[in-house]
Amino acid sequence: MAHLIGRESEIAVLTEALGRAAEGRGGAFLLLGEAGVGKSALLAEVAGRARDTGMRVLVCVGVPASAGWAFAGLRQLLDPVLDGVDALLPATREALLTALGEADADGVPIQRVALAVLQLLSDAGQQMPVVVTVDDIHWLDRATSRVLAFVARRLADDAVLLLAAGRLGETDDNPLAEADLPDLPVNPLDRRAAEALVDSRVTGLPPAVRERLLAAAVGNPLALTELATVADRVGDDPAGPALPLTDRLDRVFGAKARRLPEPAASMAAIVALNDADAVSEALAAAGAITGRPVALDDLSAAEHAGLMWVTAGHAGFRHPLMRAAVDRAIPAERRRAIHAALAQSITTDDDRRLWHTALATAEPDEAIAVALEHMARRRAQHGGDSTAAVALEHAARLSPDPVSAARRLAAAVSVYSFTGPGTSIRRVADRIDLDLLGPLEGALVSALVATTAVDRWAGPQNRVLQAELMLRHGRDDPARAMELLSSNALLSWWGNFDDGAREFMVRAVDSLLMADDAPLRLLGEAVSHPFARGDRVRGLLSARSPAELGGLDQMKLGDAAICVGALPAALTHLSKAVTGLRHTGQFAELLSALTPQAWAAVLMARHDMATNAADEALRIAGEVAFPRTAITVMLAAAMVAARRGETRAAGEVAARAEAGLAHAGAFPLLSMVQLVRGTAALADGDPERAFAALLEVCDPGARAYQQNARVWALTDLMDAASLCGRLDEVRSLHASLTDLARRSGSPQLLVATAASAPLLAEPGRAGAAFDAAFAAGIEQWPWQRGSLLLSYGRWLRVQRRKTESREALRSAYALYEVIGAPAWAERAAAELRASGESMGSRSPRAASALSRQELQIASLAAQGMTNREIGERLFVSHRTVRNNLYRIFPRLGVSSRGELAEALGQQGRQWTGSNDVREEHAGGHTFSA
Incomplete structure (x- = not known):
């Protein structure tokens, strides 16, 4: 293997990472550098060393022509290990095969595809260590980038090393580049290494020419090797203005391409524009372009020129800059002709044939636009949202009718809202003439754009404007009106509105054609006027059978219940929503359910539930990129902390x-x-x-x-x-x-005001206030109950009723111990000591020996879940689960999974208001702790 000059430090870092992966301690690195700086060479060097040591190497490379095709890179990457799919859980296996086009199903969620890839690579790594190299991520399709970003963050316990390389300054909004991976900068070679590289390639250069070459290449290895072949033409005037390096290389590669004879020149142009690398397609298209049969030998001129490679029925360019130079040199008319020829040469993939047909079409064509719209719908159902959005953009370009074009662009905005990035949403929205859309459709586009602005909050005031639109146009376009209501309904709750504005917003909800107990209607009423409509919403919530609803509807009811103060009901609905959405793999929606679940659990002092929900939500938030939601759920976790x-x-x-x-x-x-x-x-x-x-x-x-x-x-x-x-x-x-x-x-408000009322009571009326508070249904509200018990015990002690005070204070102490609030438990203990009761030291909880993730894994294992099931629940590999259990057992003093439930018995208890530890009586009240 040829030695890479000047890359000793980078190779040392990556070789060490190879060793860790071989030992089952995998990970990922992101290599960033300018074009031609040697990223691909580093990946090839590491891949060669991996193969030499018996590791399996999986490869994918981003290509501009396939950047819009969802999972194109994944298909390339996983082909050698797809025989392992049978070991995956059924739903996960189906999601992966659907994404790869090998099974038929609807609505495949990309995060479940990512789980499948993680488990598949983990399994492959158990057979032999795996190295995954992903080159040119700036041209990798977004769906593959999202999947690999998910995987790259979760390899610490697997024999898998993932190396991704991208061009510096061209990876904005790229999920892999934004995955917070350890980065390895690939910088230009220093002077000594640059000289050594030039001397290894060309000998006998005149000193002045050699110096101009070194100055022009500025340490870029590709430039040093390629410009050396035309060294006599480098830098004619060292004192004059110099072209940018990429432009110099573009001229070199462009000149090579222009010197190619036919049909090699046409073949090179076809390969540059094709989204696949099959030689058979290129040969057929070249035959159509040149008007004569073209054979594989006709590509030899491009190989000899150092531009292309051909092997095993596939063809490609030696470097992305070479492909880019050929691509840029193709005139528009010839470009369309090549796409038309490719469309004729593709016989087995209707979508690809349609795609090239669309690119070959210069004039508006409604038939093709309609076909692209249908294709977008199919692709979205199979997890290819990014492909669907691009197809809708092209459909808009080919739409003869400006209104149809605007409508298709609006649909693209809607699809991009599920996939990101925000820049794409704003770019497409900027091209829409909102006046051509219906009022509700235009408002929905504006709402979706507003949700992507991390530095700007549209604010709930927009809900008043949207309510006006719904009142005026909702009956004409009910589906769009309900979509608009659903898009950011909770903003209404967060606004500080007067009663007039709230009545106006709830009138808009009433105007929509929905059943009285429809989940979206109940949510709309609850967020618009939570106190005026609270009784109605709570009544209908209690009348609904939770079993009859899907995850999204359960989430709406849970959100509505929080808004009207029915937190126990909220936890019931949100827990069912989380279970359902997790099972179906709707992870963006799952994040939207976990966030209110975390806050409802905080408000109900269900701290372990809140922590688990927040942890799961934060793991998902990193994949679906909803920054404001991530902030909200982080604050719920911070409340527990x-x-x-x-x-x-x-x-x-x-x-x-x-x-x-x-x-x-x-x-x-x-x-x-x-x-x-x-x-x-x-x-x-x-x-x-x-x-x-x-x-x-x-x-x-x-x-x-x-x-x-x-x-x-x-x-x-x-x-x-x-x-x-x-x-x-x-x-x-x-x-x-x-x-x-x-x-x-509002039950929450009734309990909160009743529990705190005794603090404000006149001295002679405090007892009656406490009686009223204990009778206010406080048993289901642990945080308010603890506060009431503590204040009641303190009041009794101040009244010199110390014996009675101890009973309330013991209950407060036990409650705070159970729910995990040590400072509040210590306040109760201090009051007990002041009442004359001695307090022993607090025993540590079993949970203190475990991290959050370990505690979650132990709890799920105690419930009988397998490692694979736990891995899917927590979005980690089953090997990570296994390694965690190895650490958990000795810490808890157990030797088998069957002993986990007992070991976790005390720490896993949650305060519900009915699981009494003991009952004590004081002043006529019964206290459950």
Whole structure:
């Protein structure tokens, strides 16, 4: 194997990575550098070393002509290992085969395809270590890039090394480039290495010519080797203006291509424009172009010129710059003729034949546009959203009717909203004349564009404008009206609207032709006017049978339940939604269900559930790229961290979230930031800081004010006010929320106001206030119940009823221990000590021995799930699951999976309000802990 000059350090890094992969400690690297700097040579060098040591090498290369074809790179990559698909779980196997075009199914989700590829490579790595090289990722189809980005982040426990290479400055919005992989810069060669490379290629160059060559190539290996062949023409005037390096190389390669005889010249142009590398297609197309039969030997001139390679029925260019030079040199008319010839030569793939037919067509053609639209629909059903979007763009280009063109571009925007990137959405939207669309369709395009703007929040005020459109046009276009309602419905809840605006928005929902108990209607009512429509929504929620609904409808009902304060019902619906969406592999929708599940679990003090939901959501968020959703779910996880005493980490999350949300102008969402800060301050024993943070959620003049989220903050705000002697400052707030609770019937608000009312009661009426609070249905609300028990026990102690106080305080202590809130448990313990009861030291939870992922794996294994099933649930390989279980067993002191359930018994308990540990009585109240 030829030695690469000047790449010793890069080869050392990659050789070490090869060794780790061979030992089952895989990973990934991203190689970035300018065109021709030697990335491909490095990949080839590593691949050769891998083969020499008995490793399997899988290869794929991005090609401009196939960049729009979903999973084109994946088909190229996986062909040698597809015999392992039978080991995959059925749904995963079907998703992969459908994506690769080897099975028929509808609606394949790309994340399930990614899981299949991860498991397939993991299995292959167990037979022999695997090296995956992915070159020219800037030209790789987006679907393959998304799949490999998913895989690359999850190889730490597998005998698989993934190496991706891309061109510096050309990987914006590329999932592989944005996957936070360790990067290995591939820089130009230093002077000594450049000289050595030139001298190894050309001897006897005059010193002046050699110097001009070195100066022109600026350390680029491709330039050094290719320009050396025309060294006498490099840099005629060293003092004059120099062409950019790529332009110099383009001239060299273009000149070589122009000197090719026919039919080699036509063959080279055909291969440059084809989205496949089959020689048979190129030969047939060349015959149509030249008007005579063309044989394989006719390509020898291109091989001898150093432009192309031909092997085993396939042909390609030696370097992407060579292909690009040939491509750029093809005039438009000849380009269309080549695409027409390719369309004739393709006999087994209707979509590819249609694609080349479309590219060969210069004038508008409605028949082809319709065919492309149909193709887009098929591709989207098979996971090829990126292909579908590009097909719709071309359909718009060929549409004779401007209205049809606008409609097809709007459809492309809608498809891009599922795949990203945001730049594509905005690029296509900028080409749409919204005046040519219906009002609702135009509003939907604007809404989708707004969702991609990470630095700009459209804000809930847009919902009022959308409501007006729905009232005016909803009956004419009901499907579009409901799509518009669904696109960003929750913005209505997050807005700080007066009753007039809310009544207007709910009128728009009422105007749509939906059944009274339709999930979308209930969600629309709940977000538009949560307090006025709360009773109706809660009644219909309780009447619905959860078993009759799919995951998306369950998610809508769960969101509606949160908005109207029915959190126990929300957790029921959202848990079913998560299970259903996870099973069907609808991962973007799953993220949208996990995020409210995490927050509902936080508000119900179901901390393990909240953590699991947040962890799963964050794993998905990295794949579907919804940054604002990721911020929201990170804040839910930070709430749990704060309650568990991890206040520094929680504060860091809050600071990052505040920066992003404030920059975008999403000020109502800052209420969640302040909730985290207030909770962390209480955990740190700083009630003044907690009071200041939480008051911002409830103060209409504060930046973080959010009228509906006030109920989320009320319990901790009242506790903080009590601890720092500032209750008078919140009396009017509590009174107004108490009145709202009575009028609305919101269970969450009724419980929160009742639980905190005794803190404000006159001395002689506190007992009656506590009686009313315990009778307010608080058993299902652990956080409010803990606060009430603690304040009641403290009040009894101050009243010198110490014996009675201990019963309430023991219950508070036990509750906070169970739900995992050590600072609050310590407050209860301090009150117990003040009452005269000695407290032993707290026993550590079993969970303290495990990381979050280990705890999730152990819990799922204890439920009887296999390693493969756990891997799919947690989006990791089954080998990662196995390795984690090896570490978990000794930490928990078990030797088999059957012992896990007992070992996890205490740490896995959740407070539900009915699983009593013991019952104690004080002042006529029964306390369950």
